[in-house]
Amino acid sequence: MPKSDSAVVDASDQWVVKFLIHLATDRGASIYTQRNYRQALADFSLWHAQERRCPPVWDKLLRDDFRAFVRFLGRQNLGRAATQLRFSALRTFYKFLIRHGAVASSPIKNISLPKLPKRLPKFLTSDQMTALLAAPLQPLTEKKAKGRGRPVSTSLCYRDAAILETIYSCGLRVSELSGLRVEDIDPGEQLVRVRGKGKKERLSPIGAQALAAIENYWRTLPRRPDRKEPVFLAHTQAISPVGIEDISRRLKKYLVVAGLDPSLTPHKLRHSYATHLLDAGADLRSVQELLGHAHLVTTQVYTHLTTERLKKAYDSAHPRA
Secondary structure, X not given: OOOOOOOOOOOOOHHHHXXXXXXXXXXXXXXXXXXXHHHHXXXXXXXXXXXXXXXXXXXXXXXXHHHHHHHXXXXXXXXXXXXXXXXXXXXXXXXXXXXXOOXXXXXXXXXXXXXXXXXXXXXXXXXXXXXXXXXXXXXXXXXXXXXXXXXXXXXHHHHHXXXXXXXXXXXXXXXXXXXXXXXXXXXXXXXXXXXXXXXXXXXEEOOHHHHHHHHHHHHOOOOOOOOOOEOOEOOOOOOOEOXXXXXXXXXXXXXXXXXXXXXXXXXXXXXXXXHHHHHOOOOHHHHHHHHOOOOHHHHOHHHHHHHHHHHHHHHHHOOOO
């Protein structure tokens, strides 16, 4: 696979530059989407320059050019998900070009790509979630019992407990949690205003236990955060929001403490939230709105998951299964 050196795009390619600006401003895409799409366009441009001996001219490219790119990616043993991601970026780019009159149609339409394997999302059981939610405060209990040992940050423990409670209570993406401000929380109504993908806002219910965990965390701070400040603060800088990487890194620690798989990501807490709602009888449309999914098909993967669990229970329990 050609290396695009930190996904550097050709600054002279004005359409690519405009598209990346559009992603960051008009669409409000996450930093990860921006990075992945920049990488995809840089990879294709580099491949085209090396293979065709010239930079791509987007309104002159044909379907065969992209079929050749698919074959090239296959020879590089690139994973199917990575190939799909690159073409998702290219499709979105061409939609942008069509809307701005730069091209008449997309040459990527109906191109066959390697199909992704069907994988059900991983999730934690209710008991596993209970163990995980208790893990951040465990070092404080152990310190009190021992009376000495390595220094433990009380504020950090309470912050992490509140973070896990909030993700699970509201089904948030980590980027959404990182962007929460104090004014977004309405304790009286038990609602949180969430800024999701593409600058879309939604209201999410938040449970009493999560609200209590946030209050307990704020009590450990030198002062209560102002309305415009982040709900969860970076441990090193008083007014910076907690970082996504920090959440992921510390989650691994608590998964180990709880005796769970440390490879699970924060997004699996969101999977657990959706699965537990559906198991308890929530309807699919409501779960779609709570998760902030644009399309119902995205939410339907959780019904497959709950159906698989029911089938396993049936097979193990029914005498005529």
